[in-house]
Amino acid sequence: MGWSNPFKEVATSRPLFLTIYATVIIGLLVSSFYVFSAVFSGSNSISSSSWIVSGANATESPSISFHPVSDSSIHVVAGVTLDNTSEHRESLQPIWKAPAPGSKMPPLETFKLTKELAGKRVKDNVIIVTFGNFAFMDFILSWVKHLSDMGVDNLLVGAMDIKLLEALYWKGVPVFDMGSHMSTVDVGWGSPTFHKMGREKVILIDSFLPFGFELLMCDTDMVWLKRHRVNMLTSVIYMFVWVLGIAMFCMHDSVLMPLAVENPLPYLARFPEADVLTSTDQVAPTVVDDRLDDWRLAGAAYNIGIFHWRPTPSSKKLAKEWKEMLIADDKIWDQNGFNEIVRKQLGPSVDEDSGLVYAYDGELKLGLLPASIFCSGHTYFVQALYEQLRLEPYAVHTTFQYGGTEGKRHRLREAKVFYDPPEYYDTPGGFLTFKPHIPKNLMLDGEHNFDSHFALVNYQIKQIRTALAIASLLGRTLVMPPLWCRLDRLWFGHPGILPGTLTRQPFICPLDHVFEVNVMLKDLPVEEFGPDINIREYSFLENPYMPQEVKDSWLDVHLCQEGSPGCGVSNSTNPAGILKFPKRSTEETETEERFRRRMKRYTGIWCCVGDHRPGHIYYDAYWDEKPGWKAKPPRTPEEDHPPL
Structure with missing residues (x-):
């Protein structure tokens, strides 16, 4: 039934519903004014973000204001005043x-911290x-670019060698000299030099805290x-739902609805009582x-790759003991040391709502950043946990990966979050891509076990092997297909x-x-x-950085x-733009x-069978040439080698 006289309906309604109607209408008017003001204010991505936070996750009630946001505004986020005045911003180079x-x-002394x-x-x-x-120069530039693209410019990079210091200076990246005199090459995870880098992190934290600044320390x-920036229409809808939620007395205890949800600092500011906020290696969600x-x-384990410290007496005491x-x-290992010290005491909770816990000496207030949005390599690349929980991730740390630095870089490239130079997208010789065919039964039928997993992966390996052979003969770069698995890979039994x-x-x-990504990207001796x-x-x-002219220059291969x-x-095509390639051209003996x-160097292992030592199983690029091939771990140390 329609409203024949809506005003009469309202007038005869109960007082509760009158309150609801009035709240919704006023809320819509105010929020619409707020949204239009914010959208057309012309301010940058940080200063144009006004945040609405419920008080459940803060120890103080937040100040919420609805007003046009301009460059001279001062935001209050979870009780913490953020001064975004234009004078302060303009002081940053x-x-x-x-x-x-x-x-x-400039002289080297100029860059002393x-x-x-x-x-x-x-x-x-x-x-x-x-x-x-210097070995991580491209990672550092990518890290800086992500932040600068958000309008976040309060950043600083520590250079462990002079080569990196000079390179960053000439690119206009804020840099300081750590005085480490470290090698410019990749030191490798777990090496003595790697552990030295870990100690440098602790020394940095201990050096920064006495300055009195809050420190967000990140691995490269x-x-x-x-x-994604929320558009104007979506913002109005969000505000309507939020206001309606107030009217219906069903506010969620952790609502946070910004217009531009990208800068991580307001999230950290929601927990002003925290001395330390740290990421973790947690893979099973504890909150949704x-x-x-x-x-x-x-x-x-608490992972120290994303680390927020406030300069409090407890945090300074922790940093000093950790360094010593x-x-x-x-x-x-620096991370093991942190976990050992901070878990000396764990509990009780600081309060019922914030999620903070007393740790270390019983005075330190510790918070664990949610692994669903401050992601590890597992929650982001394997589970896509943020996607399943309908959340927006703030960060990803390339843990839970294989293949060293090359593997980390490739993971970020797969996710389209690594910045490469233009020549990466248009190499000499061109590219080769193919659409794999995978039967439905290999993907979905039967149980998920060793046999079904290896049947699926082996089927794809065979197609990739053929594509690599064609790419090799034509001198083209192969765009790898998406790879489907039925089982996860770890470094322990599961x-x-x-x-x-x-x-x-x-x-x-x-x-x-x-695949062994580090081997695939390595220069192997041509004669062998x-x-x-x-x-x-x-x-x-x-990738949005792919030039359109490259996307448009297609050839079909038959x-x-x-x-x-x-x-x-040959790379020659017929008049129809088709490249014909002989089916058996890879069989020239030499x-x-x-x-x-x-190819035998390219494939890696699956890991691990829980009740067997060793527990890994080798992938075999030529499994199809071995009748009766079956996925099983090596039975003896003599069998523990890549397939021959």
């Missing part, structure tokens, strides 16, 4: 503003820091994710929204997927779950392994019978033998 041509490099140097990069008393050596192998992870359920521990024993996780079966698994075969990630052609007209190993040796 713009990122990427390179020194004037012909200018000279001091409170004055750090203070030049501070905004709202917060500074974001990462560090590394993580990226901040630029989240954006609250802090439940410390009582999060049993995994690592200096006294250089065999202790039943196929980890209990409690939201891992879907089957799922698109990272390339390093099956044939010419290098360059590869690109499966999402390569979908496999043909050797000896038939127009069939030969070329094939070198290619076979290369």
